[in-house]
Amino acid sequence: MCTSGVFSIEGKKSIPIRMKACIGCKSCVEVCKERAITVRDLEREMSEIASLLLKDLL
Numbered sequence: 001m002c003t004s005g006v007f008s009i010e011g012k013k014s015i016p017i018r019m020k021a022c023i024g025c026k027s028c029v030e031v032c033k034e035r036a037i038t039v040r041d042l043e044r045e046m047s048e049i050a051s052l053l054l055k056d057l058l
Helices: 027-031 048-054
Strands: 007-010 013-016
Touching: none
Parallel strands: none
Antiparallel strands: 007 013
């Protein structure tokens, strides 16, 4: 299901508990039989270190 640990199983329901951990892969959407999950496109902020390392490529 979620490789980022966003969801917790409570009873028979999957509850999102760590939304900031979502990487937007949508694997949860693919496995949800009830089609009850949607994932909006995420804008990820790049860390200052990553920005400095990639500044010549961006």
